[in-house]
Amino acid sequence: MGYRVKLVEQNATAYNQASLQQEGKVHLGFIYALDTSKKTTDKLLMDALQFGPIIEDLIGEKIDWNRIKSSRFDYIVARDSMMSSDSLLEHYEYLNTQYHNLRSDQHLHYLGERPQDLFIVPSRDNLTPYNQEKIVMVCPTQEYALRPEDLRQTIVDKIKSSPIEVITNHEVKSVQRSSYGFITQCLCQEQLVNLESDLVINAAWEEKRRIDHSMGLTEDGIWSLRVKMGLIFRADQIKKWNSFSMVLGSYGDLVVYPAYNEAYFSWYPECMLMQTNELELPSSWQPTLRSQINSGQLKKAIERSGIALGAILSSVEISELVNVKAGAILARGFRSIQDPSSDLHKRHDIPILADNGYFSINTGKFTSAPHNSQKLLTYL
Numbered sequence: 001m002g003y004r005v006k007l008v009e010q011n012a013t014a015y016n017q018a019s020l021q022q023e024g025k026v027h028l029g030f031i032y033a034l035d036t037s038k039k040t041t042d043k044l045l046m047d048a049l050q051f052g053p054i055i056e057d058l059i060g061e062k063i064d065w066n067r068i069k070s071s072r073f074d075y076i077v078a079r080d081s082m083m084s085s086d087s088l089l090e091h092y093e094y095l096n097t098q099y100h101n102l103r104s105d106q107h108l109h110y111l112g113e114r115p116q117d118l119f120i121v122p123s124r125d126n127l128t129p130y131n132q133e134k135i136v137m138v139c140p141t142q143e144y145a146l147r148p149e150d151l152r153q154t155i156v157d158k159i160k161s162s163p164i165e166v167i168t169n170h171e172v173k174s175v176q177r178s179s180y181g182f183i184t185q186c187l188c189q190e191q192l193v194n195l196e197s198d199l200v201i202n203a204a205w206e207e208k209r210r211i212d213h214s215m216g217l218t219e220d221g222i223w224s225l226r227v228k229m230g231l232i233f234r235a236d237q238i239k240k241w242n243s244f245s246m247v248l249g250s251y252g253d254l255v256v257y258p259a260y261n262e263a264y265f266s267w268y269p270e271c272m273l274m275q276t277n278e279l280e281l282p283s284s285w286q287p288t289l290r291s292q293i294n295s296g297q298l299k300k301a302i303e304r305s306g307i308a309l310g311a312i313l314s315s316v317e318i319s320e321l322v323n324v325k326a327g328a329i330l331a332r333g334f335r336s337i338q339d340p341s342s343d344l345h346k347r348h349d350i351p352i353l354a355d356n357g358y359f360s361i362n363t364g365k366f367t368s369a370p371h372n373s374q375k376l377l378t379y380l
């Protein structure tokens, strides 16, 4: 649009935090069944169908999605799920109908595909790989995750060859309005540096609310910051597994990348490490955000996650822990996800707070990021 853009990043490299440390699922809306208004489902479905087209438009080339995709997700319904199988199936049918309504738009696709349906009606055969003492229904879906490292590479390469100026090792402390626009005050090597601009877009995720406050902007309601981790491992049988999300409650997700012989597993009771409703994360949590987890806590989480996974999949032998990833999640709501009325079951906020040249983005889910960027253009 003719703007000169400076991307200000606190770390030595950009795209290194939540968007890299996350699970990578491009959510179609299956998981948010407890938002009975259906607003989260409708939003995520549209965000997911815009995800591929907008990224491809932005980087100016087609992406080989199959190369970076996980195996497809099964939605496995726990015996003690917060919602019955029938209610979940109703939700999945609603989602599929909404998808059929949108599918006529030829521009939309889901990671390069336009499947007839988003799920297959469950049969008893689908239960076979899973432990039937724990699971009552398995719904095969067309949902996938993208390997965050691979997508990052594509986007970072594009930024390098673009006119965007990336200013690393600058931690934004505050933003203030000036007579001509804005002054963004940053800390760089213990020195304060002022950057001047006509517009400011705050996309700092876990620091978003603190920077908004420096501008005198607040949003109502209770917000939370959670730090969650996932374990990347190798196992003998990996190539045979589907990815899964166990629903609906305090369970977890397995994401399988057969081409890498690797899987990501996050079991909520063990991997949800911290939660606060403060404006920003306490500084003592910073090492955790860099995936430096206390060794005792990590050992316990690995053991218990292994047991949880073994109780779901009939045969699992984790052969090697490859990596541990932890990242922050900003969301409206604070009450436990085991409370069906918790606002954490909703993600349908308008993503952009606009104040006369200052724009603050609540990404919501990684899935929503490309669509958010398109929405931002309508304000400029």
Ligand SMILES: Cc1cc2nc3c(=O)[nH]c(=O)nc-3n(C[C@H](O)[C@H](O)[C@H](O)COP(=O)(O)OP(=O)(O)OC[C@H]3O[C@@H](n4cnc5c(N)ncnc54)[C@H](O)[C@@H]3O)c2cc1C
Pocket (backbone or CB within 6 Å): 008, 009, 010, 011, 014, 015, 016, 017, 018, 019, 020, 021, 022, 023, 024, 025, 026, 027, 170, 171, 172, 173, 203, 204, 205, 206, 207, 208, 228, 229, 230, 326, 327, 328, 329, 363, 364, 365, 366, 367, 368, 369
């Ligand atoms: C464990 C986990 C699993 C998740 N799984 C999924 C999933 O499967 N699907 C999904 O859609 N979403 C998922 N999410 C949510 C998703 O990761 C986030 O919604 C998304 O990555 C946020 O993107 P972002 O660009 O806003 O934040 P980030 O990717 O964190 O980018 C913000 C950038 O701002 C920089 N920054 C922050 N503060 C400052 C400052 N003061 N000065 C300068 N720079 C600063 C950071 O260093 C960072 O580079 C998950 C999150 C976690 C933690």
